[in-house]
């Protein structure tokens with residue numbers, strides 16, 4: 001479905017390549033999340049996969065095409081939702097989708113159905129310029145889905161979405177996955193990555209540091225933590241301290257707290273993907 005081998009991409013005028021020898025394979029019907037700090041090359045990789053950036057070395061096979069040489073049929077089969085997609089600002093949301101639908105030779109999905117799916121039915125008659133950031137993002141997803149693509153590429157699809165819209169988007173993407181669509185998305189939203197993605201890839205300085213299921217990543221790199229709430233001072237004000245569960249029996253501070261008789265509550269915490277990422281990349285996502 002998507003296979004990159006030794007993919008290297010260097011922007012004109014840059015000293016270092018932005019993508020450096022990246023190898024990646026994404027199967028049909030998979031939701032793949034690309035994570036990484038700002039500037040690590042996520043959008044560049046999406047742009048290579050869509051055939052926009054052609055001057056790469058290595059091979060990039062997308063739906064059977066070499067991405068740099070993809071013909072018009074390729075664009076009928078991929079859907080692209082990048083941040084700030086271009087809309088006709090004076091057209092309504094519905095008219096924008098009707099317009100873009102005409103660009104497809106095959107029978108495209110009904111725009112009104114897409115608006116309903118993404119929770120935009122009541123905003124159908126609003127002009128694009130009147131839409132909020134989250135609404136525009138969802139309209140961008142509608143636009144990307146118009147041609148019922150085999151491969152959907154979304155750049156930060158959860159940005160600007162409230163929890164309800166995020167949940168709706170999750171349902172839409174899971175429905176498409178069940179129908180065999182392959183989905184590649186970038187995100188800084190760790191919760192969404194864990195909930196949505198079958199596998200996640202961590203991109204750091206243009207290299208894929210790790211690819212695995214969110215669960216396996218958490219197990220391998222996630223440190224389990226014990227959160228201890230205690231009344232440190234005589235006035236009973238609550239303090240919180242966290243201890244790594246590994247070797248906690250030998251932790252002098254923890255022993256001291258146990259003996260103090262001031263512990264109010266203790267419970268374990270799962271590691272967050274931010275912590276996991278920090279330990280993989282040696283730096284924190286911005």
Ligand SMILES: Nc1ncnc2c1ncn2[C@@H]1O[C@H](COP(=O)(O)OP(=O)(O)OP(=O)(O)O)[C@@H](O)[C@H]1O
Nearest residue numbers: 011012014018036037038039040041042043044045
């Ligand atoms: N047109 C360009 N010309 C030169 N350098 C570029 C160009 N576009 C991006 N870059 C550089 O390539 C690197 C990767 O950028 P890219 O946008 O792919 O990162 P990203 O991981 O998507 O970041 P973010 O999470 O902020 O969207 C950055 O150092 C950026 O400055």
